[in-house]
Amino acid sequence: MLAPTPYFADRGCHVRIYEEAKALTALGHEVCIVTYHLGRDLPGVRVVRIPEIPWYRKLEAGPSWHKPYLDLLLLIKAYKTALSFHPDIIHAHLHEGALIGYILKRLLRLPLLFDYQGSLSGESLNHGFFGKESLLHKLFVKAERAINLGADAIITSSGAGRAELIRDFGVSADKATTLIDGVDTDIFKPCSREVARRTLGIREESKVVVYLGLFNHYQGVDSILDAISMVRGALPNVHFLLMGFPEQEYQRKAAKMGLDEMITFTGRVPYDSAPLYLCAGNIAVSPKLARTEANGKLFNYMACGLPTVVFDSVVNREILADDGIYAEYGSAPSLAGCMIDALKDETLIAEIGLRSRQRAVKLHSWSARVTQLVGIYRKLISTDN
Numbered sequence: 001m002l003a004p005t006p007y008f009a010d011r012g013c014h015v016r017i018y019e020e021a022k023a024l025t026a027l028g029h030e031v032c033i034v035t036y037h038l039g040r041d042l043p044g045v046r047v048v049r050i051p052e053i054p055w056y057r058k059l060e061a062g063p064s065w066h067k068p069y070l071d072l073l074l075l076i077k078a079y080k081t082a083l084s085f086h087p088d089i090i091h092a093h094l095h096e097g098a099l100i101g102y103i104l105k106r107l108l109r110l111p112l113l114f115d116y117q118g119s120l121s122g123e124s125l126n127h128g129f130f131g132k133e134s135l136l137h138k139l140f141v142k143a144e145r146a147i148n149l150g151a152d153a154i155i156t157s158s159g160a161g162r163a164e165l166i167r168d169f170g171v172s173a174d175k176a177t178t179l180i181d182g183v184d185t186d187i188f189k190p191c192s193r194e195v196a197r198r199t200l201g202i203r204e205e206s207k208v209v210v211y212l213g214l215f216n217h218y219q220g221v222d223s224i225l226d227a228i229s230m231v232r233g234a235l236p237n238v239h240f241l242l243m244g245f246p247e248q249e250y251q252r253k254a255a256k257m258g259l260d261e262m263i264t265f266t267g268r269v270p271y272d273s274a275p276l277y278l279c280a281g282n283i284a285v286s287p288k289l290a291r292t293e294a295n296g297k298l299f300n301y302m303a304c305g306l307p308t309v310v311f312d313s314v315v316n317r318e319i320l321a322d323d324g325i326y327a328e329y330g331s332a333p334s335l336a337g338c339m340i341d342a343l344k345d346e347t348l349i350a351e352i353g354l355r356s357r358q359r360a361v362k363l364h365s366w367s368a369r370v371t372q373l374v375g376i377y378r379k380l381i382s383t384d385n
Contacts, residue, residue, distance in 0.1 A: 002090065003036075004097045006037075013061070020115075023367060032085050049077070050074055050077045056070065059245070094117065094120075095147050113155065116176075122292070149170065160314045180364075190279060207235060210240075211242045212274060213286065227333075238343060242266070243269045274300065278301065283308065291313055305353040305354065307352035
């Protein structure tokens with residue numbers, strides 16, 4: 001399994017990698033993750049890393065000019081590892097992984113599965129790496145198309161992502177399969193709100209809204225801060241627990257807006273602490289702006305029994321269905337209104353929370369997802385042979 005990222009750094013893409021590998025291992029499959037030098041190892045999954053690069057310490061998502069030489073080192077490490085590990089299939093995450101995987105596919109004569117979590121050029125635009133219709137943007141789009149077409153099969157973390165591949169990049173419909181994220185409902189489950197709030201130093205009587213994820217514009221964190229300023233006047237006892245990184249810019253922005261007393265910024269939260277911290281909330285929020293990328297945090301919210309306020313999008317409706325609380329896309333006032341209405345109706349949020357937990361257990365466990373994944377592996381291996 002190729003992971004061109006600082007795995008594991010307690011964020012969405014890494015959670016998918018880990019949960020897939022853990023679920024496959026539980027079924028008796030051998031998995032080896034080849035990744036960057038940064039990050040931490042989690043129990044139960046074999047991890048192989050490139051040599052230490054002391055000057056590269058970036059853990060957050062987004063493009064970097066350091067990636068080319070990191071990925072060259074990853075290619076070398078993956079090739080050497082494959083010679084002793086003898087894999088049956090290459091499972092590549094992210095476009096850089098799929099490019100490395102394509103080279104290994106040609107060298108080792110193995111089938112390549114690309115785990116697609118969103119457009120490379122789209123993500124780079126979201127992060128401000130280049131401007132739309134710039135020369136670099138056009139080059140990225142061409143490279144992305146070639147990488148997509150080089151895989152033997154593609155799994156996407158959302159139905160919208162699959163549609164994007166077919167519509168915008170010429171991928172045939174029979175080559176792309178939707179395999180949305182899941183959740184370990186034995187780990188992410190409702191637990192003591194009192195203990196969670198005491199651990200975090202939040203008053204028991206507060207109405208608490210939680211967010212867990214990366215801190216950047218396209219995750220909607222700016223919209224959260226704008227909405228908080230509107231919620232403040234309607235619900236004076238509300239508190240926001242904002243968990244994730246890099247948080248420093250948003251801490252400064254909140255202070256300038258006079259919101260710092262209403263917000264607890266935790267910084268990066270270890271994955272094994274996330275279930276308890278989430279349970280401090282009455283409701284959760286995720287105003288992600290990217291329309292085709294997966295929104296994996298929603299599964300964790302659901303499994304913890306949290307009603308969730310989101311922007312109305314195809315991806316969010318695919319996950320939450322009738323149990324989402326939908327704000328007008330991109331509107332901070334609508335987001336604020338939905339949070340206010342939800343927090344004022346304790347009966348409603350209790351009902352939605354219960355249904356959300358049931359939906360997570362019934363439809364979104366990783367055990368069900370990995371059965372589908374193994375079926376795709378077997379089809380690829382039999383076709384390759």
